[in-house]
Amino acid sequence: MTKLDDKMIKNICAEYKLHNCLVNFSGDYDVDELIDCIEGNWVYIKCLYVYNKIDICSIEDIEYLAREPNTCFVSMSMWLGLDNLLDKIWEMLDIVWVYTKKKGLQPDLSDPLILSNTRHGKTV
Secondary structure, eight states, rough: OOOOOOOHHHHHHHHTTOOSOOOSSSSSOOHHHHHHHOOOOOOOOOOEEEEEEEGGOHHHHHHHHTTTSSOOOOOOTTTTTTHHHHHHHHHHHHEEEEEOOOOTOOOOSSSSSEEEETTBBBBO
């Protein structure tokens, strides 16, 4: 824990009238994230940062930004990185298309079932 200490956690819990509780962290979180967890009214969603015009950026700038999670680099003028962007979008959406078919017939490719882990799972 680098962003919070025990005293800060106790003070925040006392503000919310939590005097006898167990606070368990699974990562290095800050004050805002602890308050959001206690209040329970914030939802964090996935985000993909797409940086355009990489053809005019220096290699050092791209290497610096590439260390951040969920980043993708494209150049629309030179059509660079679009395949990587599409792959990242599919990966982050975590979607599978399932085409149904009856025995002995071809699959119906006009109306797929869309399954994801965030909704009802990926089992058929």
